[in-house]
Amino acid sequence: MRGEVMNNTLGTFIPNYNHGHLIERALSGVFDQELIPDQVIVYDDGSTDNSVEIVKRLQKKWPQITLIEGGKNIGGIHVSRKGMDLIQTRWINYLAADDAPASGIFAKAMAMADKYPDAGIIMGQMRITHEQTGAVKVTGVQGWDEPQYVSPDRFLNEYMRTHLPNHGLGSGTLWRKDALVECGGFRADLFSWCDTFAARAMALEYGAIYLPYPVVEKGYSETCYSHRMGRDMDVMLKVIDRGVQLMRSEQFRNLFPASYVYGWRRDYIKFLEQL
Template sequence: MASVDIVIPCYNYGRFLPRSVESVLSQNVRDLRIIIIDNASTDDSVEVAQRLMRMDSRIALVRHAVNLGPHASFNEGIDLAGADYFMILCADDLLADGVLSRAIDILEVCPQAAFLLGAEGRPIIGDQEPGKQRHPSGWRLTSGHRFIERCCRTYAQDLAAYAILARTRVQKEVGHYRASLTHLDDVELALRLACEGAVVEIESPLVIKRLHADNLSEGMWQDRKFDLQERERAFESFFAREGASLPGSARLHALSKRRIGEAAYWSAASHFVRGHAGQGRALLHYAFALNPLSMLIPPIGHLYRTKGAFRRVSSVVASRLGGGA
């Protein structure tokens, strides 16, 4: 089987690190290396990593004397990678059971693919263990251009780009995560990788996310405008560089902004209905800036394209009417 490097960046996640490492070692992959990159943790992360190293020679540790930020760890991992495949796994997350060997097998029979993504899985909360989950075995191969266009149409809303299994050769050609993108650097990287080849998407999760009080960006995503603005920034970065040479790049970029604007419009409506007028106004102004036509014609098409949108609208309206009764 082909070789793989799994880089695990860690900052004060010593309590989660053993389970994260175990989820990698339990995969049915023999030619495997785990590189833990500790970003000057102040807890026992280094001691935990050293203990894990003594237990398995496939584990290596890189220590930063000062906290250089997460991008430094991501990008150092790219520089250190030397196996056929490369992946970053956050220290508080888990590889899904048995997924790695299957993902590698698929990429091995799809030489035109640059990378592989999994589906969004059910997260685990706090210290709990993931329960038994049904993992569909289906997968699809999509051309890079079609993948990019779909991301523009959906503003990458459901893209599980936090877990990318890439061909190391392609990853090194594409380069580092961009430090200028604080939160959706992974989405922008997926778009860049798609410029280099096709994309394999499996129906099962590649990684199980862990939600807990110390998640770096947990609170930020409660702000819908912030979320949408970060998506806009990711597309802006991509189309200002690698995406600029794509056929129809201007149309695709405009499409991404229009769809983000449509999402902002309906989020504004939801905030108004729920009595959050200030947030609603901010979202509406943002929607009009990205999609001026929505000042005249509500973007009804967004509701038809978005799974569960009509149900959520009905739920918000019903709860508001019920609260006012």
């Protein structure tokens, strides 16, 4: 779809598992926006708390919500893959049930999408609050201080080659649906690195829009999935091997230079050894 200007519709997809105590915060963040998404889907992944009852109550306030009760718990990555089929808009905002979009972000993001219709992703800073300590950290891309379109070459050389090998802004990313499907979506065998790989592949193909302010207000806990997986040496060595295999595959080898793949593997193993 390179060069083709389309209606930049936006859908929000929220996987939920036992976050009934936080889901209203996430949905309030969606519906308090200047630009309300065209689709809002909450997919409940077999919660055992009162999540479903809470979402049904919130549907009376926001009838735009579609609730899907998945029944058997299948895990966040598998639920997120379902979002590619269920969301029918050009752009997808994946929102964790314990996170909330930053104020006004959808209008800003779609304005940039109108300006740069070929971009594969829109990404920005994440404002992260540690749930145990209350400490707040804002993470983004160093040196990118203005809203901008970043070409594939700049994304590779100014971001991927200069930041830590595990650095990703998945929670602060909006995804162009056709490009996400094209790259294979979120791959379960990449565990917590699945969104980072997808974002890099899409940006290396189509370029990225970067917003130098928070896109999402994110909670963080040492018990969360990304923290646990990121510090499991056995899991992450499998992720590294699979990542190298993908980057060297016929589908992706023209996007990821061989020198980058070699350095990424070396640096990631060194990073894990220092944890």
